Amino acid sequence: MSNQDKGRPxxxxxxxxxxxxxxxxxxxxxxxxxLKWPWAWAYVLLGWVATFGSRLLVWRISPDTLRERGRFGExxxxxxxxxxxxxxxxxGPLVIGLVAGLDHRFGWSRVPASVQWAAALALVAxxxxxxxxxxxxxxxxxxxxxxxxxxxxxVSSGPYALVRHPAYASSLVGSVAMALxxxxxxxxxxxxxxxxxxxxxxxxxxxxxxxxxxxxxDYAARVxxxxxxxxx
Numbered sequence: 001m002s003n004q005d006k007g008r009p010x011x012x013x014x015x016x017x018x019x020x021x022x023x024x025x026x027x028x029x030x031x032x033x034x035l036k037w038p039w040a041w042a043y044v045l046l047g048w049v050a051t052f053g054s055r056l057l058v059w060r061i062s063p064d065t066l067r068e069r070g071r072f073g074e075x076x077x078x079x080x081x082x083x084x085x086x087x088x089x090x091x092g093p094l095v096i097g098l099v100a101g102l103d104h105r106f107g108w109s110r111v112p113a114s115v116q117w118a119a120a121l122a123l124v125a126x127x128x129x130x131x132x133x134x135x136x137x138x139x140x141x142x143x144x145x146x147x148x149x150x151x152x153x154x155v156s157s158g159p160y161a162l163v164r165h166p167a168y169a170s171s172l173v174g175s176v177a178m179a180l181x182x183x184x185x186x187x188x189x190x191x192x193x194x195x196x197x198x199x200x201x202x203x204x205x206x207x208x209x210x211x212x213x214x215x216x217x218d219y220a221a222r223v224x225x226x227x228x229x230x231x232x
Contacts, residue, residue, distance in 0.1 A: 020090065024047070027094055031098050031099075032102075039116060040101075040104070050131070068147070088168075096191050097182075104184065119176075126170040130170035133170070136157055162229060163227055168202050176188065206226055
């Protein structure tokens with residue numbers, strides 16, 4: 001395989017990426033029963049811009065990182081990550097969208113416009129923080145694993161100087177912000193389930209890294225918090 005091929009996402013990864021971008025909006029609007037929902041369109045467009053923008057940035061900085069992120073079906077993952085990974089990465093946001101769409105259709109709850117705007121800003125911040133983490137860590141993977149095949153070392157710069165798992169911190173904020181931006185208090189219920197899965201995955205992955213990645217235990221002693229500074 002040439003160096004160029006090593007940095008090129010696989011066909012499976014490209015298909016998975018397309019499904020990821022399209023399935024959420026399809027479920028959201030079918031559940032809502034209408035396309036006339038400005039906040040939903042704002043959410044979808046924001047997600048697409050953030051996703052494409054972050055991938056383009058990383059493609060320029062470290063294209064092999066995108067290849068690694070596309071290997072979610074090609075590399076062995078711990079049993080706990082085979083359960084928790086899909087919940088955090090795919091199922092959680094889909095269910096939040098499903099519930100928010102049904103909430104919009106049937107009017108289960110109301111969220112003030114000011115809260116929706118605040119949630120939109122929080123979501124922008126979460127996307128930006130996740131992109132920073134993706135750009136700072138060339139070992140950023142969709143699978144919880146120690147990348148011995150890529151010579152993985154500890155990353156402690158950028159957002160990793162603040163918390164040990166900044167991308168998961170972004171997902172935590174993003175799950176709540178997604179429900180509120182879509183005007184759904186009911187969406188906070190699946191968001192809570194996603195956060196529980198996220199916390200469990202963070203704990204198990206952190207234990208795996210401390211046990212198997214040289215230098216990580218020392219890094220954990222310096223950067224004490226996993227997700228939220230001053231809390232955990």
